[in-house]
Amino acid sequence: MVCPLRKLTLAVFVLTLFAGPILAQPPAIPGYDVAWYDEFSGSSIDTNKWIVINTNQTTNNSLQDYLPSQVYLSNGNLVIKSEDIPSRGLPYRSGQVFSTSAQQYGRWDVRAKLPGTRGMWPAIWLLPDVGQNPWPSQGEIDIMENRGDEPTITSSAFHWGTNPPFVHHFVFANQQSFRNGLENYHDGFHVYSAEWDPDQIRFYVDGVHHYTVSQYAVNEFFDTQSAPMQLIINTAIGGDFLDNPDGTTVWPQYFEVDYVYVYQKQATETSQTIENPGFDENNFSLSKWTTFGNPIANVRASTQHVRDGSGALKVFGQFNSSTNYSGLEQALTVQPGLEIVASCDRFIASNDSINGTSNRCVLKIDYYRKRNGIFGTADYISSIETTIADTNSPNDVWDNFEIRGNAPAETVEARLAVVFIQPNNEGGAVHVDNLDLKRTGVSGLRLRQFDTNR
Ligand SMILES: [Ca+2]
Ligand SMILES: [Ca+2]
Known part of the structure; x- marks a missing residue:
């Protein structure tokens, strides 16, 4: 990553003038405490919070070399840039970050604008230490996945099984939303969330709960085998999940992340009141439902x-x-x-x-x-x-x-x-x-x- 000194000085000056009003922080959520968060408002990635991946080892037959140079901060966003420039034996370049911390249970909110066009596979997901316990023996939580040629559909999933012997199960749900036409997740920022309890995972887009994975769906797997997980954000290119890029693919592509908020559940649950009862939040929305x-x-x-x-x-x-x-x-x-x-x-x-x-x-x-x-x-x-x-x-x-x-x-x-x-x-x-x-x-x-x- 390159950050010229003069730009850095300017950024510090601007921050000094406006630091108080413009620095946001996670909103309070009933029943939760903030565990950690990143607004990506600095000039370089906070390596106390993130590991920027450097590997040409691929999974799912995807086609990208994950290079640290493809990941940077700009205008308050974490940016993952995907390009059609060959690198280390692979046709494309892209980026991936892991959170340094792992957490079992809680809530994850990620506000992001997804890359588009055929071949892009942006993902926001949670993974345990698969070096210690090979995938999928301790599960995988996919908060959000998208195919670049399907701008109005995102999906959430849970993977589980054993290894060895290798047995893989998964459940998933697609979601769409309609406001002024079908929502296009490549056009603007949206909040992708998961709440993970000991016996249940709930998935949200823009505050609307669209899918639950419960103990009943996963053969009681949550009780016995899941483990603390790291948050991963990346854009894979091509592979088993979708069609590979072709002549219609537009390059470069950018996966922009405005913030990551991670919460831990409080020991005692607070009672709630009905929220957004008249569907008037955010002008009009199903938020909280x-x-x-x-x-x-x-x-x-x-x-x-x-x-x-x-x-x-x-x-x-x-x-x-x-x-x-x-x-x-x-x-x-x-x-x-x-x-x-x-x-x-x-x-x-x-x-x-x-x-x-x-x-x-x-x-x-x-x-x-x-x-x-x-x-x-x-x-x-x-x-x-x-x-x-x-x-x-x-x-x-x-x-x-x-x-x-x-x-x-x-x-x-x-x-x-x-x-x-x-x-x-x-x-x-x-x-x-x-x-x-x-x-x-x-x-x-x-x-x-x-x-x-x-
Ligand atoms: Ca931000
Ligand atoms: Ca109303």
Whole structure:
């Protein structure tokens, strides 16, 4: 890396003038403490935090030589530059960094703008010491991967198995998002996150939770075999994951990383309140919500029909020729016996009304005996729900809906959900605003006692 002295002096001068206001730091996240972070605002890579890789040994049949000269800081970003200049027996040059520290469990947030065009394979991932315990015997967490010719799709994955004997399993999920058209992850900065608990890994893009890998999916692997992992950021070029570069590939390409925030979980979990209830954060977004059944961005933040603020939820079916369930959810920590109230406003537009007779949308409260539990497993207790839209619902008016009930025995979490159920590929969309989930703070038992005292 080259950093001329005159530029360095200028950078220090500018920082002295503006150091206080412009230096950001990780936001507080309920239940977590900051473990370490890097804003990449210096003039050279902080080698206390990062190892810049220098190797022409490749994996997955990729085609790049990882050279330290391809990795540098610029304008507050870590930059990985990929070029079609042969080096040490390989046709391309690119870069890779490892965090010096390894951590088991916690949260990782990486804000980045991805490289584009065919052959680019940017990745943000976590890997244990595979020198001590050969891959994949202690797992691998892929926070974000992307193919350069698929700008609107990112994926998250978990790999596990044994070695020796070599046995490799993996699970993964693609995600897309829709705001003003399908989000293009090559065009701007987005935040890619993972939360890793002892029995579960949750993946996020721009604060929207899109995928969970639980103990159930990985044969209880988390309990027995995973280990502290280092954070890795790199752009591989070509290989088994995607097509190799060709004449359409544009060179050079840049993977820019604005920040890395790493958090550790606090020993005691704090109770939360519903966040972004009206979908108005960041102008309009699903930030803080967990989406499900969303393969064609059919669960989206929208400005089409808004009750209050700047945004609302729009949800419709997946059109996959079988009964499908799409929607979103968010959880509150509760205790058994507490009264829980869920409510929302709902709108159906006449130009996209509930066609046919089978589509239905419900407002639900799901009760769990385990935090972040998986629906339909032993984690799940029961639900209450009310229909907020079907073929009989009026068009072009906002209606309000509410359900209430007492949390059953063993409940530790109540989850508010909106679910669009599409059995027969029939059209129509539902708009929802002002979702809310409240603990009234008074159990049924206490209410009766209060009445007696009066
Ligand atoms: Ca930065
Ligand atoms: Ca709103």
